[in-house]
Amino acid sequence: MTALLSLDGLCQTYVNRPDLAERAANLMGAGYRETRVRAVDGVSLDIAPGEVVGLVGESGCGKSTLGRMVAGVEAPSAGRLAYRGTALEAMTPDQRRAWQLEVQMIFQDPFASLNPRMRIERIVGEAAVVHGLIRARDRRDYVADLMGKVGLAADMMTRYPHQFSGGQRQRVGIARALALKPRLIVCDEAISALDVSIQAQVLNLFEDLRAEFGFAYLFISHDLGAVAHIADRVAVMYLGRVVEIGAADDVFGDPRHPYTRALLAEAPRLDRRAQDFTPVTGEIPSPLDPPPGCTFHPRCPVAAPACREIVPQLQPGPTGRLAACLRETGEVT
Amino acid sequence: MTAPVLSVRGLRTDFATRAGRLTAVDGVSFDVGPGEVLGLVGESGSGKTITGFSILGLIDPPGEIVAGEVVLNGQNLRGLPEDAMRRLRGDRIAMIFQDPMMTLNPVLRIDTQLIETIRAHRDVGREAARQMAEAALAQVGIPSPAERLRAYPHELSGGMRQRVVIAAALMLEPDLIIADEPTTALDVTIQSQILYEMQRLMAERNTALIWITHDLTVVAGLAHRVAVMYAGRIVEMGAVDDLLDRPAHPYTHGLIHSIPSATPRGERLQPVRGMTPSLLNLPEGCAFAPRCPRADAACKTRPEERRIGDGRLVRCHHPLESGA
Ligand SMILES: Nc1ncnc2c1ncn2[C@@H]1O[C@H](COP(=O)(O)OP(=O)(O)OP(=O)(O)O)[C@@H](O)[C@H]1O
Ligand SMILES: Nc1ncnc2c1ncn2[C@@H]1O[C@H](COP(=O)(O)OP(=O)(O)OP(=O)(O)O)[C@@H](O)[C@H]1O
Ligand code: SF4
Ligand code: SF4
Ligand SMILES: [Mg+2]
Ligand SMILES: [Mg+2]
Numbered sequence: 001m002t003a004l005l006s007l008d009g010l011c012q013t014y015v016n017r018p019d020l021a022e023r024a025a026n027l028m029g030a031g032y033r034e035t036r037v038r039a040v041d042g043v044s045l046d047i048a049p050g051e052v053v054g055l056v057g058e059s060g061c062g063k064s065t066l067g068r069m070v071a072g073v074e075a076p077s078a079g080r081l082a083y084r085g086t087a088l089e090a091m092t093p094d095q096r097r098a099w100q101l102e103v104q105m106i107f108q109d110p111f112a113s114l115n116p117r118m119r120i121e122r123i124v125g126e127a128a129v130v131h132g133l134i135r136a137r138d139r140r141d142y143v144a145d146l147m148g149k150v151g152l153a154a155d156m157m158t159r160y161p162h163q164f165s166g167g168q169r170q171r172v173g174i175a176r177a178l179a180l181k182p183r184l185i186v187c188d189e190a191i192s193a194l195d196v197s198i199q200a201q202v203l204n205l206f207e208d209l210r211a212e213f214g215f216a217y218l219f220i221s222h223d224l225g226a227v228a229h230i231a232d233r234v235a236v237m238y239l240g241r242v243v244e245i246g247a248a249d250d251v252f253g254d255p256r257h258p259y260t261r262a263l264l265a266e267a268p269r270l271d272r273r274a275q276d277f278t279p280v281t282g283e284i285p286s287p288l289d290p291p292p293g294c295t296f297h298p299r300c301p302v303a304a305p306a307c308r309e310i311v312p313q314l315q316p317g318p319t320g321r322l323a324a325c326l327r328e329t330g331e332v333t
Numbered sequence: 334m335t336a337p338v339l340s341v342r343g344l345r346t347d348f349a350t351r352a353g354r355l356t357a358v359d360g361v362s363f364d365v366g367p368g369e370v371l372g373l374v375g376e377s378g379s380g381k382t383i384t385g386f387s388i389l390g391l392i393d394p395p396g397e398i399v400a401g402e403v404v405l406n407g408q409n410l411r412g413l414p415e416d417a418m419r420r421l422r423g424d425r426i427a428m429i430f431q432d433p434m435m436t437l438n439p440v441l442r443i444d445t446q447l448i449e450t451i452r453a454h455r456d457v458g459r460e461a462a463r464q465m466a467e468a469a470l471a472q473v474g475i476p477s478p479a480e481r482l483r484a485y486p487h488e489l490s491g492g493m494r495q496r497v498v499i500a501a502a503l504m505l506e507p508d509l510i511i512a513d514e515p516t517t518a519l520d521v522t523i524q525s526q527i528l529y530e531m532q533r534l535m536a537e538r539n540t541a542l543i544w545i546t547h548d549l550t551v552v553a554g555l556a557h558r559v560a561v562m563y564a565g566r567i568v569e570m571g572a573v574d575d576l577l578d579r580p581a582h583p584y585t586h587g588l589i590h591s592i593p594s595a596t597p598r599g600e601r602l603q604p605v606r607g608m609t610p611s612l613l614n615l616p617e618g619c620a621f622a623p624r625c626p627r628a629d630a631a632c633k634t635r636p637e638e639r640r641i642g643d644g645r646l647v648r649c650h651h652p653l654e655s656g657a
Contacts, residue, residue, distance in 0.1 A: 059492025167377025200602035
């Protein structure tokens with residue numbers, strides 16, 4: 001079966017040059033330099049029709065950037081992205097339109113992604129009319145139905161985005177993405193502002209849409225409980241790279257990369273009370289200046305001297321799991 | 334008992350909308366003591382954020398605070414002139430907004446924004462303010478803080494923006510912090526770093542904290558007391574252990590049982606059955622009745638708050654046995 005979406009060595013580098021004032025200050029010796037962030041650094045990943053791939057990792061590791069490239073919101077700086085087997089550069093205008101329509105994104109920041117001057121009925125229903133999925137006169141019913149599915153009362157349709165609560169706004173974003181009947185939805189922290197009961201309702205809805213229409217999802221979340229529940233496979237990112245990937249049960253049941261282990265160990269639980277929270281141990285590496293070798297080495301509890309020099313590649317280890325760790329690949333024992 | 338830092342009594346806030354007038358916060362009362370963390374949880378749309386906005390006097394027409402008192406360190410804030418309120422905000426009360434872009438100006442660099450905030454409240458020079466801002470970013474786990482200060486908001490990841498806003502609130506060491514879903518998009522490591530800084534500030538400065546969240550696991554680890562909201566009212570309040578281990582209100586019970594990690598993979602999650610009622614069309618009596626497995630004829634009248642044990646309140650005609 002061909003993958004719905006396929007990424008090969010995808011990269012995104014953001015370059016920031018000193019602005020005018022800083023260049024002037026540089027004449028006085030201020031030393032402002034150009035900064036480069038390799039937000040996404042060679043990610044390869046396939047998503048099959050109807051598959052749910054979870055994407056987890058530290059804040060700032062490049063998850064949203066990857067999601068935006070998948071949904072066509074921004075173009076990659078290097079690497080290959082193919083939808084239904086056709087690479088981005090080779091797409092005909094029709095294929096490109098199909099990709100843009102069939103891959104929808106639920107944005108992490110709902111407020112910034114909703115037009116403040118439009119009422120919800122238009123925000124959710126307009127694109128479906130424009131693309132000919134529904135008739136203009138059916139818009140109201142169509143939107144009411146979608147709003148019901150995400151737990152919003154139909155009488156809210158006449159409101160503007162600022163008249164909603166945070167979680168309600170997030171659900172408007174979900175309804176808008178669903179309105180276009182996509183094949184793949186990039187869910188970027190799509191349920192992060194919802195209480196657990198409404199989260200459960202939305203996760204069940206995602207499951208239903210997958211069972212009924214074969215929707216696939218790239219499910220970005222820091223909520224490991226939700227990812228464990230919904231994802232078939234999980235990819236763990238660290239500083240722009242995938243450091244471990246595998247079946248969700250395997251990755252959560254037997255994490256192989258030290259970063260994945262650290263991530264799982266710290267997950268908060270309902271039965272942990274009156275915790276003394278601890279600061280981050282070791283330095284949090286900066287994507288502006290990533291450490292050499294394995295980028296996780298400054299924080300890795302089992303780092304060896306070689307880890308400062310050799311960049312580990314994503315390879316199958318003894319259990320067959322793909323992990324980017326020298327201890328897994330046997331380069332360090 | 335020490336005097337509370339904040340005392341809220343009978344707070345009520347209404348909004349006029351095209352479809353009708355609604356009451357977003359309906360008779361909310363609670364206290365927060367020095368060094369205390371009150372977790373404010375509840376359904377999406379139940380009035381948590383608007384409670385915070387009302388405390389800060391940030392309700393704009395067509396919204397209106399209709400009734401109630403908000404007392405900070407003995408001073409009633411309701412009716413205080415706007416310029417006095419503005420001086421209080423940031424300095425003695427800070428709110429970390431749910432949406433970071435409510436605090437951040439998209440066209441200004443982070444350094445400009447933080448330095449302005451500091452200098453509006455403290456008599457310090459630009460360079461000293463810049464150093465304070467840099468230290469504040471480091472405190473919330475932002476690597477390369479000096480470089481990141483020069484970024485515009487859109488150049489930061491979602492979680493970094495959230496942390497900048499937290500840093501801005503902590504910077505001036507206020508007496509009361511209202512944190513609205515502050516760590517929702519943060520991974521556990523960074524979340525732990527921020528909670529550590531919060532706990533430190535509270536221990537050193539006796540800051541009071543209202544932690545608004547839907548994440549019960551964070552409430553479990555951080556809060557001393559918890560208040561649960563439903564459709565604008567506090568339906569249950571009590572010490573964190575009592576409330577999470579022995580919920581008395583049927584809604585609290587349902588909430589605790591819909592956590593995904595408690596459900597095996599592939600099995601359907603168990604949300605609280607039924608739909609959130611529209612605030613424009615609330616059922617008579619108990620607003621939870623249409624969804625409540627314990628509802629009966631008595632629930633057609635509005636349940637009043639009652640005390641069940643030490644400092645524990647519930648608003649229900651038939652609280653769960655275990656909660657008593
Ligand atoms: N400007 C407004 N006009 C009309 N209704 C509003 C306005 N702002 C908020 N509301 C309504 O008031 C209710 C309470 O909103 P609030 O933002 O306090 O909810 P919340 O508990 O913070 O929810 P969430 O967890 O989703 O952020 C919601 O039902 C919301 O739709
Ligand atoms: N437009 C931009 N210009 C410059 N740098 C950017 C831009 N967008 C993102 N970045 C940087 O790219 C890196 C990855 O950001 P991204 O938003 O993808 O992270 P993330 O994994 O989604 O994090 P979070 O969990 O906090 O949302 C960050 O260091 C961020 O500052
Ligand atoms: S390569 Fe070395 S530093 Fe990196 S994760 Fe493996 S053991 Fe740790
Ligand atoms: S008052 Fe009645 S309907 Fe409301 S929560 Fe209690 S039992 Fe349920
Ligand atoms: Mg993100
Ligand atoms: Mg809110």
